Amino acid sequence: MDAEAVFSELMENWAGLPYRRSFTQNTLGLACGESPERAARAALHALETRPVVHVRMLSLFEEFLAFKRDWGSEVEKAIYFELDAPGLVDRLIRMRPLAFLNSVDQFLLKTGEDGAGTGFDRIGTDDEASPLELRSLMSYQEMQLPALLAISV
Known part of the structure; x- marks a missing residue:
């Protein structure tokens, strides 16, 4: 799966959360902004998350x-x-x-x-x-x- 697709899935999952979030200024979307490099790095971190x-x-x-x-x-x-x-x-x-x-x-x-x-x-x-x-x-x-x-x- 390419980084752009992973990042899009992360953002869709975030938007679909059924509960209210108490924070709005430190979200993944704001941290990555319009930077494809930051989005790719965030996607890589998500893919490498392990128990x-x-x-x-x-x-x-x-x-x-x-x-x-x-x-x-x-x-x-x-x-x-x-x-x-x-x-x-x-x-x-x-x-x-x-x-x-x-x-x-x-x-x-x-x-x-x-x-x-x-x-x-x-x-x-x-x-x-x-x-x-x-x-x-x-x-x-x-x-x-x-x-x-x-x-x-």
Whole structure:
């Protein structure tokens, strides 16, 4: 994929985000301006972004998956059935809520939906309810695992 197409895709994805952004002056589009060189460099950085995880953590991720396949809820078994450790790493990156904080589990989802209180504790159980579902968010049990990950840019 050429740099111009990658940059265009980045800008389309940015424009299509369903939630409000609190900043407008430090966006990728403004940083690159009309410079094809800056856009190409931004595209290259996007293409080279990788998860970083210690090799010993992969066995922990495999053990987590094996446990959930054997002892998880039906919802968990369906999600984890075909995942391997790299697939779980990808899931942990992609399924984060936009924000999750405070003792009352206040959240903001990538869809723009927000709330607080009950619900997150049911993700991955047979009692989960939309929009707090394992297919689109990580569970409490998964939340500990991303602490062992980083993203290189």
